[in-house]
Amino acid sequence: MAYQLSNWFGGRFNFLPARRGGVLTYVIPCLVGGVFALLCTLIVAFDEIAPGFNSVASLTLGSVPTEDIIAREEGSFVSAILTEQERAQVEANVPTVFYPPDPNVARQQRELAVKILAYIDNVRGDSFATLEQQVDDIKAITSLQLNEDEDTINAILQLPEDSWLQVRNDIISVLERVMRDEIREGDLERERDQLPAQVSLHMTPRESQIVTRITADVLRANTFANPEQTAVDLAAALENVQDQQRQFIAGQTVAPANQPIDALSFEALNELGLLTQPSNRNIRILRALMASLMVTMLLGLYMLRFEPQVLRSARDLLLIGALFLLALALMRGFGINNIYLMPAAALSIVYVAISTPNLAIIATIGFAFLCGLLSRSPSLEIVSLIAAGGIGAVLTLRNAGRLNNYFIAGAVVGLANTFIVAIFALQVGVEAADITNIGQAFLSGLALVPTTAFAVMYALTISLNLPTPFKLMELSQPSKPLLQRLLREAPGTYQHSLQVANLAEQAAAAIGADTQLTHVASLYHDIGKMKDPFFFTENQQHIHNPHDTLNDPYRSAAIIINHATEGDQIAKMYNLPNRIRDFIREHHGTTQVFVFHQRALAESGDENSVDPADFTYPGPIPQSRETAILMMADSCESAIRAVKPESNKKIAEVVHGIIDSKRNGGQLDASNLTLNDLKKIEDTFIDIFRGLFHPRIDYARAIRPASSQRPEPATSQRSEPPRSAPAEAHRESASQPAASEGNTSAAQAGVDASSAETAASPEGGAIAAKALDDDEPIFEVPPLPKRNGSQSNSHSKLTTPSETAETPK
Secondary structure (H helix, E strand, C coil), X not given: CHHHHHHHHHHHHCCCHHHHHHHHHHHHHHHHHHHHHHHHHHHHCHHHHCHHHCCCCCCCCCCCCCXXXXXXXXXXXXXXXXXXXXXXXXXXXXXXXXXXXXXXXHHHHHHHHHHHHHHHHHHHHCCCCCHHHHHHHHHCCCCCCCCCCHHHHHHHHHCCHHHHHHHHHHHHHHHHHHHCCCCEHHHHHHHHHCHHHHCCCCCCHHHHHHHHHHHHHHCCCCECECHHHHHHHHHHHHHCCCCCEEEECCCCEEECCCCCCCHHHHHHHHXXXXXXXXXXXXXXXXXXXXXXXXXXXXXXXXXXXXXXXXXXXXXXXXXXXXXXXXHHHHHHHHHCCCCCCCCCCHHHHHHHHHCCHHHHHHHHHHHHHHHHCCCCCCCHHHHHHHHHHHHHHHHHCCCCCCHHHHHHHHHHHHHHHHHHHHHHHHHHCCCHHHHHHHHHHHHHHHHHHHHHHHHHHHHHHHHHCCCCHHHHHHHCCCCCHHHHHHHHHCHHHHHHHHHHHHHHHHHHHHHCCCHHHHHHHHHHCCHHHHCCHHHCHHXXXXXXXXXXXXXXXXXXXXXXXXXXXHHHHHHHXXXXXXXXHHHHHHCCCCXXXXXXXXXXXXXXXXXXXXXXXXXXXXXXXXXXXXXHHHHHHXXXXXXXXXXXXXXXXXXXXXXXXXXXXXXHXXXXXXXXXXXXXXXXXXXHHHHHHHHHCCEECCHHHHCCCHHHCCCCCCCCEECCCCCCCCCCCCCEECXXXXXXXXXXXXXXXXXXXXXXXXXXXXXXXXXXXXXXXXXXXXXXXXXXXXXXXXXXXXXXXXXXXXXXXXXXX
């Protein structure tokens, strides 16, 4: 695809073929950045771009919003619902107007009562009727409801005549007295309940029951409502009801989250225009686009200036962008309403683990800025909360390979969240909800952030085979099958890899590079030597050099060069992360196998007949600081082992020469290393090698009898590294014009890795030996004191007065 784009741009804008690759260097990142900015815009302004999916516009009465719906701007309206509720309340409070009591109703009911009592008199006086017939006759009175009350009927029939006469008179008296007052339809039952109090006190309970029972059935309402006058009064009262206004300020909650929308809230959403697309829709989309472009531009400029290796790696760039967009989408869908529980700082921790802390800080700031625009009203609190927590996590997480560091970073995130929430709460006054928010924010940082970061990194490690800290911890275990195989098949190379790993790790720490990645990758950088281990000098223990038997510089060079490509194939077979395979491919860059190239020139006698490409590693040159460190550590370790320096000066010369040759040969051009970085790396190598080649005491001579010792100064002995430690005789050399001058000129330079190789070879042995003899020893050590505590007779002066060797006790 890149090739097709290159041809398209070249044909469209008439670029020369040689310039088309350079065009892609700028065009493709710009296209990727543009797509990233458009996707950020889509997420930030999703409600305006896709109104059909607008969570607010699609709400109906009874819907449950997932977040607080707030007013975008200040507004007021007349609430029909509140106004109607006020009118209903006024209507309920307007009293009903009644006519005065109607005396005709009282006369009619009195006459009815007289007729009923006369009928009962006739029934009582019928001597020919049986008791059952008399009961049936009284039940036939329709105005009385005595059908189910035979006890009252029997009492009426059995009552003595004089008592019945008193009851009869009292019924008429009570009825007239009660109906003189106003009796409304709604008060009728209340008046019936009060009838026992109207009965004469001289009557017995049985007689009082008869009076109350008959009077209650005859009693009727005598006062009725006046609807005309009531309507007039109601109209007058309603005319005084005013329209009910509702007013909202920008940012005020219209409908709370997780609660069904009632009629009043739905009316407010509709009147404020929240259920329809706002008139400033295009402005809001433009705002989101400008913010996304600004964030994309700043991220791109930072990576171009300080992290160019990310721009060169399509996989890393895609991963960083995908995580950013995924986190932003999650904040859009779930985070704004639960901002205090959302583990947004987990993105910063993941960025630290897969990239660099500086890039993580820049990405965190951009992420926080865009999250602040996700709310309907831009929120400074959201920006501050995400930025403070994320930056705190980045600054705290120093070693991503240790699990407890994640929880320490989480505690810092929790404290930062607590301070931010408290600051904004104190601005308007602390409430009970603010205390809850503070607790949620602290809990999110302390537990949710590290847990989420663990889960994300585990998923990335499994799915994408990334060199996350967890993956690197696993690969660094000596029990890994590939390292065990290297130990068995090429033990010298295994020891060489351990030395280089320690050397490269210290150099990476000195310049702030990824120490864990550098160390682990160094352990695997020479696994390609397992195919032909005995063709590499660190594995030639007490055996004949197979290159001498082969006696073919071309085949020997091919075997040496192939260990890089073979190592890449083995790494692929064992599913090592691609980032570690970069170390295997790049740790020799495009240098030459100097010794065999010189032999080929010597055998051919014609420089033009020897193709340098046959003796050059395929590369590429180191593309990162870490791979460049491995290249220099690999060359310096091999050269120092081959030269076996006996002075600090010689160590410094060899290390400086190798690093300088890599720089002059263009091997470090794409590594992004500065001169200051190279100086720190060089000083680190020199310090480590000085410690490695420290003096040792000749214990055998120190314990000889005094009489058998000759008065001669004690000689300094250098610790001899195990011969199994790698000292690769056939190492690469930087491509320089001096390389064609033969072994002699290379040995005279004394600073290149090839000089160390030449010194280790038979042809260069004399030259190296002479160079070592000319140098002063590192320092001399006086002999051990005698067993009785007295000093030996012979004492040697130290070469450097300031450097003294401490005698072991």
